[in-house]
Amino acid sequence: MSKTLYGNTSGLKPSQLKRLERLYRRRVNPSQIISHELSKELAALSYELNRQLGILINRRGEIEFVIVGDHGRIVIPAITRYRESTGRLRGLRLIHTHLSHEGLDQDDLLDLAFLRLDLIGALMVRKDGFPGKIYLAHLLPAGENGNHYGYLPAVYPWELKENFLSLINSLEDELEKQRPSKEVADTQDRAILINVTTGSKAEAEESLAELKELARSAGVTVLDTIIQRRHKVDPRYLMGKGKLSELIIRAMQVSANLLIFDQELTPSQIHSITQVTELRVIDRTQLILDIFAQRARSREGKIQVEMAQLRYLLPRLRSRDDAFSRLTGGIGGRGPGETKLEVDRRRIKDRIARLERELKNISSQRKLRRKRRRREGLPVVAIVGYTNAGKTTLLNQLTKSDLLAEDKLFATLDPASRRVRLSDGSFAIFTDTVGFIKDLPKDLERAFRATLEELYEADLLLHLVDASSPYFEEHIQAVEKIIEEMKLEHIPRLLVFNKIDLLDTFEVEALKRRYQAEAISALNKETFKPLLEKVSFMLLSGKKSEIREEYQFELLSN
Numbered sequence: 001m002s003k004t005l006y007g008n009t010s011g012l013k014p015s016q017l018k019r020l021e022r023l024y025r026r027r028v029n030p031s032q033i034i035s036h037e038l039s040k041e042l043a044a045l046s047y048e049l050n051r052q053l054g055i056l057i058n059r060r061g062e063i064e065f066v067i068v069g070d071h072g073r074i075v076i077p078a079i080t081r082y083r084e085s086t087g088r089l090r091g092l093r094l095i096h097t098h099l100s101h102e103g104l105d106q107d108d109l110l111d112l113a114f115l116r117l118d119l120i121g122a123l124m125v126r127k128d129g130f131p132g133k134i135y136l137a138h139l140l141p142a143g144e145n146g147n148h149y150g151y152l153p154a155v156y157p158w159e160l161k162e163n164f165l166s167l168i169n170s171l172e173d174e175l176e177k178q179r180p181s182k183e184v185a186d187t188q189d190r191a192i193l194i195n196v197t198t199g200s201k202a203e204a205e206e207s208l209a210e211l212k213e214l215a216r217s218a219g220v221t222v223l224d225t226i227i228q229r230r231h232k233v234d235p236r237y238l239m240g241k242g243k244l245s246e247l248i249i250r251a252m253q254v255s256a257n258l259l260i261f262d263q264e265l266t267p268s269q270i271h272s273i274t275q276v277t278e279l280r281v282i283d284r285t286q287l288i289l290d291i292f293a294q295r296a297r298s299r300e301g302k303i304q305v306e307m308a309q310l311r312y313l314l315p316r317l318r319s320r321d322d323a324f325s326r327l328t329g330g331i332g333g334r335g336p337g338e339t340k341l342e343v344d345r346r347r348i349k350d351r352i353a354r355l356e357r358e359l360k361n362i363s364s365q366r367k368l369r370r371k372r373r374r375r376e377g378l379p380v381v382a383i384v385g386y387t388n389a390g391k392t393t394l395l396n397q398l399t400k401s402d403l404l405a406e407d408k409l410f411a412t413l414d415p416a417s418r419r420v421r422l423s424d425g426s427f428a429i430f431t432d433t434v435g436f437i438k439d440l441p442k443d444l445e446r447a448f449r450a451t452l453e454e455l456y457e458a459d460l461l462l463h464l465v466d467a468s469s470p471y472f473e474e475h476i477q478a479v480e481k482i483i484e485e486m487k488l489e490h491i492p493r494l495l496v497f498n499k500i501d502l503l504d505t506f507e508v509e510a511l512k513r514r515y516q517a518e519a520i521s522a523l524n525k526e527t528f529k530p531l532l533e534k535v536s537f538m539l540l541s542g543k544k545s546e547i548r549e550e551y552q553f554e555l556l557s558n
């Protein structure tokens with residue numbers, strides 16, 4: 001059986017090619033790393049051709065690939081699809097010759113990591129064509145002091161005593177032990193989060209902390225987080241080769257199946273990173289979309305999320321490849337050909353248009369409802385704020401209702417409205433809204449505009465802030481920015497700090513003074529009194545005249 005030769009075979013004589021092909025017939029005793037015989041043959045051939053030679057040996061001792069390099073280096077063909085073992089290592093070891101330099105070099109170690117080889121070995125070829133020492137390294141199951149590689153002592157091939165099978169078994173066992181100790185359901189994603197930044201470390205850490213919360217809210221187990229600061233973000237992989245190899249080793253060590261990037265990735269970045277890591281790759285936008293999709297309950301919410309997903313998908317429908325079919329998931333994602341791609345694209349556009357119409361319908365019903373409410377003459381207080389601020393909890397406490405409040409980001413997708421009795425005995429409608437977040441994906445923002453339409457009708461925006469968050473100032477700014485972008489600045493706003501049960505009294509007093517704000521604990525009704533007084537005061541003083549005007553306007557226009 002003759003197998004293909006890989007690499008730089010140009011200019012070789014037929015007899016030389018034959019000898020190279022004959023290497024495929026060799027076998028190594030499975031317990032041996034490499035036999036003396038085989039290393040002699042490799043060294044001799046490599047010497048004669050004056051090129052590096054490499055062989056990839058499987059765990060049965062058979063030779064799977066014979067690769068010819070040039071004098072200084074060797075390029076391994078794409079073997080990412082190859083997985084013989086059930087373990088986490090590839091089930092292949094690479095033994096290759098070095099003609100000029102002693103020992104393993106940086107490229108060798110990168111190959112070891114990128115391909116998750118069982119072992120990598122560099123066999124020296126002496127000036128007389130005989131084998132010199134062999135240098136061997138393997139990946140370390142647990143990164144001890146940031147060390148990822150373990151080395152065997154360099155010896156001559158005939159001195160190799162190491163039992164290969166027991167070495168590899170103990171490595172795989174050790175890897176198995178490194179699995180997260182927490183019971184993680186097999187269906188649950190296990191992720192490493194990555195932030196590549198040109199900015200400060202502190203910013204990256206803060207952003208990653210939020211990404212972690214998002215991941216947790218999506219039901220993903222976070223195994224590790226990685227920050228890489230660079231002068232320039234690499235256009236292809238974002239991070240450099242070295243960091244990428246660390247990431248691959250780390251993913252193998254903790255048995256991750258998902259990489260979540262803290263920035264938006266281009267379709268081709270997703271593709272290249274997926275290819276080298278062989279892991280699923282998503283970005284922050286996709287993660288938020290997933291959370292929204294998990295949460296959407298009402299017809300309206302579902303439509304909005306689907307629209308956002310389709311809009312996210314559309315520009316990413318480019319080529320037919322693996323990364324792509326992963327991206328498309330349920331939507332006609334079975335590797336469409338070019339023409340099918342066009343059909344899909346049109347179909348998606350049609351679907352978006354249909355959803356848009358349906359949404360408009362719902363939105364006009366909503367308008368009717370609002371109008372009716374207007375007729376009742378009740379002022380509207382919209383509770384806005386960063387996600388997880390406690391908006392739903394507050395509405396629940398105010399109205400003794402039982403809406404879902406959770407320690408998760410984006411617990412609420414469907415806005416709810418309830419009547420609340422104010423301290424002066426009058427009533428107001430309080431509405432709960434979707435939480436805000438910094439850099440909300442544009443597609444989602446567009447989709448949720450309709451839900452947030454409620455806000456335009458509000459007489460007062462009650463801006464709730466989780467005072468216990470170390471990042472509450474950034475949260476306030478993010479919310480203010482969105483309010484501005486949505487052109488809602490003209491509506492009176494009341495800043496309210498929540499979760500003060502988690503703070504010291506003097507901290508609370510300082511916050512109130514500094515921000516001219518109210519402070520409550522949404523869990524404790526007794527803290528509501530000043531807030532409700534302030535609300536009725538603001539509604540009375542600010543809005544009375546306006547409400548009357550609008551009411552008259554409505555009467556006139558009907």
Ligand SMILES: Nc1nc2c(ncn2[C@@H]2O[C@H](COP(=O)(O)OP(=O)(O)OP(=O)(O)O)[C@@H](O)[C@H]2O)c(=O)[nH]1
Nearest residue numbers: 388389390391392393406407410411412435499522
């Ligand atoms: N300690 C404390 N926890 C609170 C308080 N208010 C809310 N929480 C908790 O904060 C978490 C988030 O509350 P939610 O009411 O779901 O927050 P939300 O603003 O509606 O969040 P989204 O709907 O996700 O935007 C829940 O676990 C609440 O129990 C409070 O005053 N003190």
Ligand SMILES: [Mg+2]
Nearest residue numbers: 391392411412
């Ligand atoms: Mg909520």
